[in-house]
Amino acid sequence: MxxxxxxxxxxxxxxxxxxxxxxxxxxxxxxxxxxxxxxxxxxxxxxxxxxxxxxxxxxxxxxxxxxxxxxxxxxxxxxxxxxxxxxxxxxxxxxxxxxxxxxxxxxxxxxxxxxxxxxxxxxxxxxxxxxxxxxxxxxxxxxxxxxxxxxxxxxxxxxxxxxxxxxxxxxxxxxxxxxxxxxxxxxxxxxxxxxxxxxxxxxxxxxxxxxxxxxxxxxxxxxxxxxxxxxxxxxxxxxxxxxxxxxxxxxxxxxxxxxxxxxxxxxxxxxxxxxxxxxxxxxxxxxxxxxxxxxxxxxxxxxxxxxxxxxxxxxxxxxxxxxxxxxxxxxxxxxxxxxxxxxxxxxxxxRREKGIENDAFTAEVIDDLQGRKDLSFSISPSGAGKSSFIRVLAELWPNLTGTVRRYLPRCDYFFVPQRPYLPVGRMSLRKQICFPKIVADVREDDADDETERISKILLELHLTQLIDTCGGLDAEVDFEWQDTLSPGEQQRLSLARVILHEPKVVILDEATSSIDINDERDVYQLLQRKGIHYISTGHRETLYNYHNLELHLGRNSATSYTRILGNWIHDVTDDVPQKF
Incomplete structure (x- = not known):
C-alpha cells in the first residue's frame, strides 16, 4: 500500500x-x-x-x-x-x-x-x-x-x-x-x-x-x-x-x-x-x-x-x-x-514490471456501447467485485482473463470514484470544478464563457451556495474543501466536473450514494440532456429508473446481463436514451 x-x-x-x-x-x-x-x-x-x-x-x-x-x-x-x-x-x-x-x-x-x-x-x-x-x-x-x-x-x-x-x-x-x-x-x-x-x-x-x-x-x-x-x-x-x-x-x-x-x-x-x-x-x-x-x-x-x-x-x-x-x-x-x-x-x-493478481472479476461488457445509446447499470452485493470491475475499465488493474474492448479513445471516458476526491492546496472553486484539467490563463472571452457554464451547472446541482461560501469562483480560500463540504455536497461537486467536461461516457462508482433521491434524479436527467452516456454501479433500487441494462455481479463469478423493462419515459428529446 x-x-x-x-x-x-x-x-x-x-x-x-x-x-x-x-x-x-x-x-x-x-x-x-x-x-x-x-x-x-x-x-x-x-x-x-x-x-x-x-x-x-x-x-x-x-x-x-x-x-x-x-x-x-x-x-x-x-x-x-x-x-x-x-x-x-x-x-x-x-x-x-x-x-x-x-x-x-x-x-x-x-x-x-x-x-x-x-x-x-x-x-x-x-x-x-x-x-x-x-x-x-x-x-x-x-x-x-x-x-x-x-x-x-x-x-x-x-x-x-x-x-x-x-x-x-x-x-x-x-x-x-x-x-x-x-x-x-x-x-x-x-x-x-x-x-x-x-x-x-x-x-x-x-x-x-x-x-x-x-x-x-x-x-x-x-x-x-x-x-x-x-x-x-x-x-x-x-x-x-x-x-x-x-x-x-x-x-x-x-x-x-x-x-x-x-x-x-x-x-x-x-x-x-x-x-x-x-x-x-x-x-x-x-x-x-x-x-x-x-x-x-x-x-x-x-x-x-x-x-x-x-x-x-x-x-x-x-x-x-x-x-x-x-x-x-x-x-x-x-x-x-x-x-x-x-x-x-x-x-x-x-522500473520493475508488476503483475497485479486479481480474480475478482473479468468480463466482456463494453461491446454494447458500440453504435448504441443504451445505458448500463451494474448491481451486486458488497464484495462481489463492482469496484474491481470499475478499476479494470479505468485500466488501473489489468484484466488477466477475458477481454475489455474500448471503442472510444481514453480521453472520451470520465470516471467518478465512490469516494469524492477534492485536491488539497486551498484551491479556488473554479480549480476544484475544472479538475483534473489544469486551470491556466485564458482569454477573457473564454473565461467569461466558462464562468457562465460553471454558474449554470452549480445552479442545476443546487450548489450555488458554494460561490457565496468562498466569495467567487476564483477567490482564494482559507480552508480545505473536503473539511468544509458535506458528503452529499462533495459528490455533487464531483458530478459537476462531469457536466463541465462533457465526456462521451462517464462511469459512476456509487457516485450518488450520499445524495437524496431528488438530487439523484436531477443528476441523471442532466446527464441525459447533455447526451452523456453513463455506466453506474450501486445498491439503490432508484437507479433502475435511469438505466436500460443491468449487469448483476454475484459472488463466485456468477453474473447476469439483462434488459430493464418498464413504462417510465424520461421527459427529454427523442435523440436521448429512453427507457421503455
Missing part, C-alpha cells in the same frame, strides 16, 4: 549505496545547467579557501619570528597582510556556504521534479499507494523529507569537503614529506587508515538504523494524518482511547528505534572526537624527525626555528585534519546512505 509497508527493508552501507548514488546523479543534474554551475562555483571557492588557509596558517610563524626579533616594522606589515588575508578568507567561506545552499536548491528541485515525473507516470503513485502491499513504505515521506535531507547533506555538508580533499591531501602530503620524510607521512597515513577501518565498522549499522528511523517517523506522521482526516468518524465511535493507545504504540516503536540509533552514534562520535583532538598532539610528535633525528634545522637561530616549528605544525595538523574531516563525514555519509537507498527505491520500484 505504500504507506506503512509490511516488508522490512534491510539497509547496509556498502557498494549498493555507491551504485544507487550513481543512479540518482542524473536526476540531481537533470535538465539544469544551474546545478553544474553551482557545483563548479562551490568547488572553486572551496579551493580558493584552502589556498588562503595555507597562507594564513603560516602567519602565526611569521608573528613568532618578528616578535622574537623585536622587528616592529615587519610585525605591522605582517599584521596588515594577515588582516586582508583573513577578510578575503571569511568572504570565501561565506561564498562556499552560499553556493552550496544554491546547489542544494538545484539538487532538490531537480530530484523532486524527476521523482514527480516517475511518481505520476502511468498511475505509478496509485500502484505503490493502493495496490502493492509488499512495496515501499511512505513514498510521500521519501519524496518530501528524505529528498530534503539527502540534498542538504550532499550539497552543504559532504560535497564541499569531499571534492577538495584529494587536492588538499596531496599538497600537505608533499609538505610533510619535505620536512618529516616518509616516516612522518607514514605515521599520519597509518593514523588515518586505523580511523577509517574503525569508522567503516561503526558506520554500517548507522546506515541501517538511520533508514529505520525515517520509516518509523513516516509511520508516526501517517498515523496522525489519518487521525486528522478521520477525526469525525473516529469521534462518532468514541474512539479517543483507542486512537491514543494506537498512536502511543506507534510512537513507542519510533522511540525505541531512535534510541538504538542514538546509542550507535556514541562510539562513532567518541572515535571521531578522539581523532579530531589527538591529531594536534601527533603533529608535535612528528617534529621529532626534522629536529632530533634528521637535524634539519640545526643551523637556524631561535626566531627562525620557532617559525619553522609553527609552520611544520600547521602542515602536519592540516594533513591530519584533512583525513579526520573525512572520518568526521563518516556519520553524515552513513546517514546519507540511508536516504540514498530509500529515495532510489522509488526509482527502482518504478
Amino acid at each position: 505504500g504507506k506503512m509497508g509490511r516488508v522490512e527493508q534491510k539497509y547496509r552501507f556498502g557498494w549498493q549505496v555507491v551504485v544507487r548514488l550513481f543512479d540518482l546523479i542524473p536526476l540531481l543534474f537533470a535538465k539544469s545547467r544551474m546545478a553544474i554551475l553551482f557545483a563548479i562555483l562551490t568547488l572553486g571557492c572551496t579551493i580558493g579557501k584552502e589556498v588562503l588557509a595555507q597562507k594564513s596558517g603560516k602567519v602565526t610563524g611569521s608573528f613568532y619570528k618578528e616578535l622574537l626579533r623585536r622587528d616592529e616594522k615587519s610585525f605591522w606589515n605582517t599584521f596588515a597582510f594577515a588582516t586582508g588575508l583573513y577578510f578575503v578568507q571569511c568572504l570565501l567561506l561565506a561564498l562556499v556556504a552560499l553556493f552550496s545552499w544554491c546547489l542544494y536548491l538545484c539538487f532538490r528541485k531537480n530530484l523532486v521534479s524527476s521523482l514527480h515525473n516517475i511518481y505520476f507516470n502511468n498511475n505509478f503513485y496509485y500502484t505503490i499507494n493502493s495496490i502493492d502491499d509488499q512495496g515501499i513504505d511512505n513514498p510521500d515521506q521519501r519524496i518530501t523529507q528524505d529528498v530534503e535531507k539527502l540534498c542538504n547533506l550532499l550539497a552543504v555538508t559532504i560535497l564541499p569537503s569531499l571534492l577538495v580533499s584529494p587536492f588538499v591531501i596531496g599538497y600537505y602530503t608533499y609538505q610533510t614529506w619535505s620536512t618529516a620524510g616518509g616516516f612522518g607521512v607514514g605515521i599520519i597515513y597509518l593514523y588515518f587508515v586505523i580511523g577509517a577501518i574503525l569508522n567503516r565498522i561503526l558506520v554500517s549499522p548507522l546506515t541501517k538504523w538511520a533508514a529505520k528511523v525515517e520509516k518509523a517517523e513516516g509511520d508516526f506522521r501517517f498515523k496522525h494524518v489519518s487521525v486528522r482526516n478521520n477525526a469525525e468518524e473516529s469521534a462518532f465511535y468514541r474512539a479517543a482511547e483507542f486512537e491514543k493507545a494506537s498512536s502511543n504504540q506507534i510512537f513507542d516503536v519510533l522511540w525505541r528505534t531512535k534510541r538504538t540509533y542514538v546509542l550507535w552514534q556514541f562510539p562513532t562520535q567518541a572515535l571521531q572526537y578522539f581523532f579530531d583532538y589527538y591529531g594536534g598532539v601527533l603533529s608535535y610528535a612528528i617534529q621529532v624527525f626534522p629536529i632530533f633525528i634528521f637535524g634539519t634545522y640545526d643551523d637556524l637561530d631561535q626566531a627562525s626555528l620557532s617559525e619553522k616549528i609553527s609552520n611544520n605544525a600547521f602542515y602536519y595538523i592540516y594533513l591530519i585534519n584533512s583525513f579526520t574531516r573525512l572520518t568526521d563525514l563518516a556519520m553524515n555519509i552513513g546517514e546519507l546512505g540511508g536516504y540514498i537507498l530509500r529515495v532510489s527505491e522509488i526509482l527502482h520500484c518504478s
Whole structure:
C-alpha cells in the first residue's frame, strides 16, 4: 500500500549505496545547467579557501619570528597582510556556504521534479499507494523529507569537503614529506587508515538504523494524518482511547528505534572526537624527525626555528585534519546512505514490471456501447467485485482473463470514484470544478464563457451556495474543501466536473450514494440532456429508473446481463436514451 509497508527493508552501507548514488546523479543534474554551475562555483571557492588557509596558517610563524626579533616594522606589515588575508578568507567561506545552499536548491528541485515525473507516470503513485502491499513504505515521506535531507547533506555538508580533499591531501602530503620524510607521512597515513577501518565498522549499522528511523517517523506522521482526516468518524465511535493507545504504540516503536540509533552514534562520535583532538598532539610528535633525528634545522637561530616549528605544525595538523574531516563525514555519509537507498527505491520500484493478481472479476461488457445509446447499470452485493470491475475499465488493474474492448479513445471516458476526491492546496472553486484539467490563463472571452457554464451547472446541482461560501469562483480560500463540504455536497461537486467536461461516457462508482433521491434524479436527467452516456454501479433500487441494462455481479463469478423493462419515459428529446 505504500504507506506503512509490511516488508522490512534491510539497509547496509556498502557498494549498493555507491551504485544507487550513481543512479540518482542524473536526476540531481537533470535538465539544469544551474546545478553544474553551482557545483563548479562551490568547488572553486572551496579551493580558493584552502589556498588562503595555507597562507594564513603560516602567519602565526611569521608573528613568532618578528616578535622574537623585536622587528616592529615587519610585525605591522605582517599584521596588515594577515588582516586582508583573513577578510578575503571569511568572504570565501561565506561564498562556499552560499553556493552550496544554491546547489542544494538545484539538487532538490531537480530530484523532486524527476521523482514527480516517475511518481505520476502511468498511475505509478496509485500502484505503490493502493495496490502493492509488499512495496515501499511512505513514498510521500521519501519524496518530501528524505529528498530534503539527502540534498542538504550532499550539497552543504559532504560535497564541499569531499571534492577538495584529494587536492588538499596531496599538497600537505608533499609538505610533510619535505620536512618529516616518509616516516612522518607514514605515521599520519597509518593514523588515518586505523580511523577509517574503525569508522567503516561503526558506520554500517548507522546506515541501517538511520533508514529505520525515517520509516518509523513516516509511520508516526501517517498515523496522525489519518487521525486528522478521520477525526469525525473516529469521534462518532468514541474512539479517543483507542486512537491514543494506537498512536502511543506507534510512537513507542519510533522511540525505541531512535534510541538504538542514538546509542550507535556514541562510539562513532567518541572515535571521531578522539581523532579530531589527538591529531594536534601527533603533529608535535612528528617534529621529532626534522629536529632530533634528521637535524634539519640545526643551523637556524631561535626566531627562525620557532617559525619553522609553527609552520611544520600547521602542515602536519592540516594533513591530519584533512583525513579526520573525512572520518568526521563518516556519520553524515552513513546517514546519507540511508536516504540514498530509500529515495532510489522509488526509482527502482518504478522500473520493475508488476503483475497485479486479481480474480475478482473479468468480463466482456463494453461491446454494447458500440453504435448504441443504451445505458448500463451494474448491481451486486458488497464484495462481489463492482469496484474491481470499475478499476479494470479505468485500466488501473489489468484484466488477466477475458477481454475489455474500448471503442472510444481514453480521453472520451470520465470516471467518478465512490469516494469524492477534492485536491488539497486551498484551491479556488473554479480549480476544484475544472479538475483534473489544469486551470491556466485564458482569454477573457473564454473565461467569461466558462464562468457562465460553471454558474449554470452549480445552479442545476443546487450548489450555488458554494460561490457565496468562498466569495467567487476564483477567490482564494482559507480552508480545505473536503473539511468544509458535506458528503452529499462533495459528490455533487464531483458530478459537476462531469457536466463541465462533457465526456462521451462517464462511469459512476456509487457516485450518488450520499445524495437524496431528488438530487439523484436531477443528476441523471442532466446527464441525459447533455447526451452523456453513463455506466453506474450501486445498491439503490432508484437507479433502475435511469438505466436500460443491468449487469448483476454475484459472488463466485456468477453474473447476469439483462434488459430493464418498464413504462417510465424520461421527459427529454427523442435523440436521448429512453427507457421503455
